[in-house]
Structure formats: C-alpha cells, structure tokens
Amino acid sequence: MSHSFSLISTLAIGFAIAWALGFLMERIKVPALVGYLLAGIIISPATPGFVGDVNIASELSEIGVMLLMFGVGLHFSMSDLIRVKNIAVPGAILQMGLATCLGAVLAHFWGWPWGQSIVFGMCLSCASTVVLLKGLESRGILESGDGQIAVGWLVVEDIMTVLILVLLPPLASLLGSPLQNTEASLPLWQIIGITLAQVFGFIILMLVVGKRLLPWLLRQVAKTGSRELFTLSVLVFAIGIAYGAAQIFHVSFALGAFFSGMVMRESRYSHRAAMESLPLRDAFAVIFFVGVGMMFDPKVLYEQPLHVLAVLAIIILGKGLVAFGLVLLFRYTLHTALTVEAALAQIGEFSFILAALGLQLKILPQEGMSLVLAGAIISIALNPFAFATIGPARDFIKKRWAFARRMDARIDPMSLMPDSVGSDILHGHVVLVGYGEKGKIILDELLQRHLSVVVVDDHHAVVEELREKKVNSIYGDATDPAILIQAHIHEAAILVLAIDNEILCRKIVETAKILRPTIETVMPAENEEDAKALKADGVAQAFVPDELLAQAIVQFTMSRFGKESEDQKIREEEAEEQKAIERGAL
Structure with a gap:
C-alpha cells in the first residue's frame, strides 16, 4: 500500500471506529x-x-497539540500568565521534582539502576497538555481562576520539560548510558544557559515583534474578504510558528503554538480566528487520543499488573496529592486544590517524548516505555472521572479534616465589601463581572462617565490591583449568591457580564435574578442567533463580539441610566482628540 493510502486508511478507519465508540461511550455516560x-x-x-x-x-x-494550544493562547493573555506566576512557577517545579523522586524510588525498588530510575520518574512527572485542556473545556472552567492556574502550571511544566529534553543527551553518560557523549565538550552551565536563552529569546521575540506583526498580517488578510485565506492564515500562524520555534529555538511545538495564539489575542479578529480553527482542533484532538491508543501494548497489563498499578498510584494519587498539598500550602481554596489535582493526575505526549529519548540514549529500558504508555492510557481514561469527583471529594474532606473546614470558613477580606464604601455608591450601580480584556475597556468607559461600578472577579491579584486603584471590587465566584450579595446585587441597576462562557453567564444571571428579579443584564454572545436566543429566553441583552463590543455595552448601559446625551458628548470629545492627534496637534 502506498504512503498516501496509508494516510487515508488510517484516518478513515480510525475516525469511523472513534466515532462509533465515542458515541457508545456517551450513551452509557462515559467520556467520549x-x-x-x-x-x-x-x-x-x-x-x-x-x-x-x-x-x-x-x-x-502533534498537529492536534499545536491547534489546541493555539486556541488556548487566543483566550489567555500575558497578564493572565503573570497573575498566576506566584503559584504556577514554584508549584510546577516542586511538583515535577517530587513526582520524579517518587517514580525514581519506585523503579530503584524494582532493581533498576539510579540513572534509569531518575529518567523513569521524570517521564511520570509531566502532565498532558491536550488532556488537561479538554478536561477544563468540557467543564467550562478553562477561563476561570482555577483553570488559568492549571494552564499556567502546565506552561511552566512545558518549559521545564524542554530544558530536560535538551540536557538529557549531555547528561546521559552520568545516568549510565553506554553511548559516547558527543556534547561533552560543552560544560553543563553553558548548555543550560544556551537552552534558557533560546526559550526566553523566543518568548521575547513573540511578545515584542509577533505582538505587532501577527495582528497586522491577519488584519490585511481579513480586508481581502476571503474566508478560506483567513482560515489558511490561522493555520499558518498556529502550525508554522510552532514548527519554526521548534526548529530555530528548540522549544516544544506546544509552547510555540501557545505563544502564537497569545499574541494573536491582540487582534480584533481573534474571536473569528478561534471559531475558524475550532473544527480542526476538535478533529485533530480525536486523532491525538487515537494515536495514544495505537502505541499501547495490552500485554503489559497481564505480564506486569503490579508494576502498572504502582505507576498509576504515582500518577493519579502521588502526583495529584503533591499538587493538592502545594496549592493548599500557597493558601488557595480547597476547590482550587482539587481542580489542579484532577487536572494534573495524568501523563501524555511529553512523557512519550522523554521515554523515547531515554530509549534512544539507552538510559531507559523497554519495560519503562511500556509502563509509561500503560500509565498514560489508563490515567487519561480515568481523568474525566477525577474531575467528576471534585464536588464529592470536597464535601468528604471538609467533613473529616478540620483544616479544610477552617480553610473554607476563613473569610477572605477581598471577598467582602469594605465598610468605607458609602451606601450611596452601592445603590443603582453597575455590577461588572470579569476584568479581562473586555472588562477593562468597559470599566474604563463606565468610570469615565461617572457611573458607580462594582467589579466581581475570581482572580485574587486582580481584585488587589483594583482596590489599590480605589475601584470597588469583590473577589470570588459570581455564581455564588454570597459574592453577589457582597456586590449589593439586590440594589444594583444593571449586571454586565464581560466573560465569553455562555454556560457560566447563564448560571450567574440565574443567581442574580433570584436576588434581584428585575435586574437588567448585558453580556457578549457568540453570534447573532445566540444573541436572539439569550434575549428571547429572558437571560440578557446580548451583543456579538467585535471591535465595538465594549462600546455597544457601554452605550446600552448609559441609555438605561438616561445619560445618552452625556455619552454622546464624551464620544464627540474623544473623536476630536483623535483627529488632533492625527494632525499632530497633540
């Protein structure tokens, strides 16, 4: 059979069987x-x-990994990454180190040399990008505070794994490899320095040059009016930059695609780019899981069942509990700790790459590769159930662990409205949920028009920053009635939702209308059809995202306060100021 027919037959039969079994799994309430x-x-x-x-x-x-990470980057700004750095950076490094130690001790107990044991432990320490993202997306928490901590944690893991992949060959002889070390001429500190310079060189290039160039290029393509050319541009940016980053800077495909998407977020066409790439992302994500299954040899399950169970215990229990403990240590909530634990209690593509390199360098036995694959397959299959147990596990832990009860009972000052805020400000005001890219624009516009606003956001650092700027804000989950009560929703005039998750928006509106049935709500919608449905259902006045989304929401809000003329005057002043700038007068 020719190579082309091999591709077609693999796709056709693989997709068909995946579709049939995925449908069957969903029918019996098992993840597809x-x-x-x-x-x-x-x-x-x-x-x-x-x-x-x-x-x-x-x-x-690999293409599936690129497209998925590109999509995540489109919804994940650099500010989001910086917000979670205090937990993601130390947490990921400590978790990888402790998980490596657990795996190494286990393998050495089996009689493996320490070099092979350490490599095996490293294979068990890094979670799968695709599995984590699919798990967060399926539950609508990818853009939540917990979801962004997990994604930030994974980005740090990716950077650490890239460093390990580069350092493994020169360190192979120290780990017991019989192969001659061709990179021994370079000292270790120089190899580490070169690797870090390549990684951070790529990141700086994307944030300085790419942040300006890619949105400009996409805007030029959009002006042609060609939909297929626009879709092709998205694929070029997602796959081409990921490939170029791997070839030139020696970073992973996943990291390259992630930063490509993150700089594309600056374009006003980022939402359209996300929509155009969605079908391809879903299709290639299916291929990823099919590809993982193809590498698995079921013989290991009955030839070494105890070894497989021990590996699973480290991946699901050991690694998960380490992450759980670290998140609690950083004073985050029990729910956040359980979410991160579930997200990281699996291994995937980077583990395969590390294991394959270990085999090539003869510092990992074939048995190690088989155990890594078995651990990956089973942990990936069980991961959706790990997410499903977050609620019951939280209740169970709170009943039996006094520390967990104290953690939940501990009232965060950021989740309370300060006593210094006057009652006149908290009457007939606007409650703005979400302080992301859209939220920032909307808040600035509303404050410029002298409206009273209370911001609700689930990022602790964001609320701290807003309070330093003397902006009334509450930290917490807006679906929680207690948080909306602190925002004085029962006395508010309008609820503005500056988040893109429709399911989450509906939950927030449902809670808000229980507390204040007559409150008006405004939110973004995916398209005109969804906007009409939201209005018909009595959920909210919805606007389709584009470059004028924030302006449309502000204009609607001002009209409800009877301040259309004031809003128009401000817009005319802004237009005159812009003209003066263009003339060089300002």
Missing part, C-alpha cells in the same frame, strides 16, 4: 475520549485486524 483511546488500541499493531500507520498518527497528533 475513552472511546477514542479504545479505537486506537483496536487499530494498533498489538491487536488483530487492520493496523493503522503509527508514525502518521503520531505526526497528526
């Missing part, structure tokens, strides 16, 4: 990705019948 993994096992070399091309599936899986 379990079906995708089973589809990969069915067409793998380890099972009878049709055998797909493992190499092709592996390359297509």
Whole structure:
C-alpha cells in the first residue's frame, strides 16, 4: 500500500471506529475520549485486524497539540500568565521534582539502576497538555481562576520539560548510558544557559515583534474578504510558528503554538480566528487520543499488573496529592486544590517524548516505555472521572479534616465589601463581572462617565490591583449568591457580564435574578442567533463580539441610566482628540 493510502486508511478507519465508540461511550455516560483511546488500541499493531500507520498518527497528533494550544493562547493573555506566576512557577517545579523522586524510588525498588530510575520518574512527572485542556473545556472552567492556574502550571511544566529534553543527551553518560557523549565538550552551565536563552529569546521575540506583526498580517488578510485565506492564515500562524520555534529555538511545538495564539489575542479578529480553527482542533484532538491508543501494548497489563498499578498510584494519587498539598500550602481554596489535582493526575505526549529519548540514549529500558504508555492510557481514561469527583471529594474532606473546614470558613477580606464604601455608591450601580480584556475597556468607559461600578472577579491579584486603584471590587465566584450579595446585587441597576462562557453567564444571571428579579443584564454572545436566543429566553441583552463590543455595552448601559446625551458628548470629545492627534496637534 502506498504512503498516501496509508494516510487515508488510517484516518478513515480510525475516525469511523472513534466515532462509533465515542458515541457508545456517551450513551452509557462515559467520556467520549475513552472511546477514542479504545479505537486506537483496536487499530494498533498489538491487536488483530487492520493496523493503522503509527508514525502518521503520531505526526497528526502533534498537529492536534499545536491547534489546541493555539486556541488556548487566543483566550489567555500575558497578564493572565503573570497573575498566576506566584503559584504556577514554584508549584510546577516542586511538583515535577517530587513526582520524579517518587517514580525514581519506585523503579530503584524494582532493581533498576539510579540513572534509569531518575529518567523513569521524570517521564511520570509531566502532565498532558491536550488532556488537561479538554478536561477544563468540557467543564467550562478553562477561563476561570482555577483553570488559568492549571494552564499556567502546565506552561511552566512545558518549559521545564524542554530544558530536560535538551540536557538529557549531555547528561546521559552520568545516568549510565553506554553511548559516547558527543556534547561533552560543552560544560553543563553553558548548555543550560544556551537552552534558557533560546526559550526566553523566543518568548521575547513573540511578545515584542509577533505582538505587532501577527495582528497586522491577519488584519490585511481579513480586508481581502476571503474566508478560506483567513482560515489558511490561522493555520499558518498556529502550525508554522510552532514548527519554526521548534526548529530555530528548540522549544516544544506546544509552547510555540501557545505563544502564537497569545499574541494573536491582540487582534480584533481573534474571536473569528478561534471559531475558524475550532473544527480542526476538535478533529485533530480525536486523532491525538487515537494515536495514544495505537502505541499501547495490552500485554503489559497481564505480564506486569503490579508494576502498572504502582505507576498509576504515582500518577493519579502521588502526583495529584503533591499538587493538592502545594496549592493548599500557597493558601488557595480547597476547590482550587482539587481542580489542579484532577487536572494534573495524568501523563501524555511529553512523557512519550522523554521515554523515547531515554530509549534512544539507552538510559531507559523497554519495560519503562511500556509502563509509561500503560500509565498514560489508563490515567487519561480515568481523568474525566477525577474531575467528576471534585464536588464529592470536597464535601468528604471538609467533613473529616478540620483544616479544610477552617480553610473554607476563613473569610477572605477581598471577598467582602469594605465598610468605607458609602451606601450611596452601592445603590443603582453597575455590577461588572470579569476584568479581562473586555472588562477593562468597559470599566474604563463606565468610570469615565461617572457611573458607580462594582467589579466581581475570581482572580485574587486582580481584585488587589483594583482596590489599590480605589475601584470597588469583590473577589470570588459570581455564581455564588454570597459574592453577589457582597456586590449589593439586590440594589444594583444593571449586571454586565464581560466573560465569553455562555454556560457560566447563564448560571450567574440565574443567581442574580433570584436576588434581584428585575435586574437588567448585558453580556457578549457568540453570534447573532445566540444573541436572539439569550434575549428571547429572558437571560440578557446580548451583543456579538467585535471591535465595538465594549462600546455597544457601554452605550446600552448609559441609555438605561438616561445619560445618552452625556455619552454622546464624551464620544464627540474623544473623536476630536483623535483627529488632533492625527494632525499632530497633540
């Protein structure tokens, strides 16, 4: 069979079996990705019948990782990354170190040399990008505070893994490799310095040059009016930059695509870019799980069942509990700790890459690769259930652990309205939920028009920053009635939602209308059809995101306060000021 037919047959049969098993899994209330993994096992070399091309599936899986990370970058700004740095950076480094120690001790207990044991431990320490993102997306918490902590944590893990992949060859002889070390001429400090310079050089290039160039290029393409050219541009930016970053700066495809998406967020066409790439992202994500299944040999389950169980215990319990403890240590809530624990209690693509490099350098036995694959397959299949147990686990822990009860009972001052805020400000005011890119613009416009505003955001650092600027703000989950009560929703005139998650918006509106049935609500919608549906359902007055979204929401809000003329005057003054700037008068 020719190579082209191998590609077609692998895709056609792989997709068909994945579709059938995914549908079956959903019907029996099991996550569809379990079906995708089973589809990969069915067409793998380890099972009878049709055998797909493992190499092709592996390359297509990499495209899935790129597109998924590009999509995350489109919804994740640099400010979001900086907000979670205090927990993501030390947390990821400590968690990877402790998980590596657990895996190394276990492998050494089996009789492996310490060098092989350390490499095996490192393979168990890094979570899968794709699995984590799918888990957060499926529950609508990708853009929440907990979700951004998990994503930031994973970005740091990616950077650490890139460093490990570069350092492993020169350190191979120290770890017991019989191969000659071709990089021994370079001292270790120089290798580390070069690697860090490449990683941070790429990041700086994207944030300085890419942040200006990519949005400009996308704007020029959008002006042509060609939809297929626009979609092609998105693919070029997502895949091309990820590939170029890997070739030139030696960073991972995932990290390259993530920063590509993050700088594209600055474009007013970022929402359209996300929509255009969504079908491809979903299709290639399926291929990723099928590809993982194809690499698995079920024989390891009955040949070494105790070893497999021990590996799973480290991945799900050991690694998860380490992350859980670290998050609590940083004084975050029990729910945040459980979310991060569930998100990281699995391994995936980076573990395979590390294991393959270990095999190549002869510092990991074939048995280690089989155990890593078994641990990945089973932990990925169980990960959706880990997310599903967050609520029950939280209740269970609170009942039996006094410290957890104190953590939940501890009132954060940021979640309370300061006594210094006068009652006149907290009557007939605007409650703005979300202080992201849209929220910042809307808040600035409303304050410029001298309206009273209370901001609700689930980022502690954001609320601290707002209070330093003397902006009335509350830290917490806006679906929690107690948080909305602190925002005095029962006396507010309008609720403005500056977040893109419709499911979350509906929950917030439902809670708000229980506390104040007559309150008016405003929010963004994916498209005109969704906007009409939201209005017909009595949920909110909705606006389709574009470059004028914030302006439309502000104009609507001002009209409800009967201040259209004041709003128009301010806009005319802004227009005159802009003209003066263009003339060089200012």
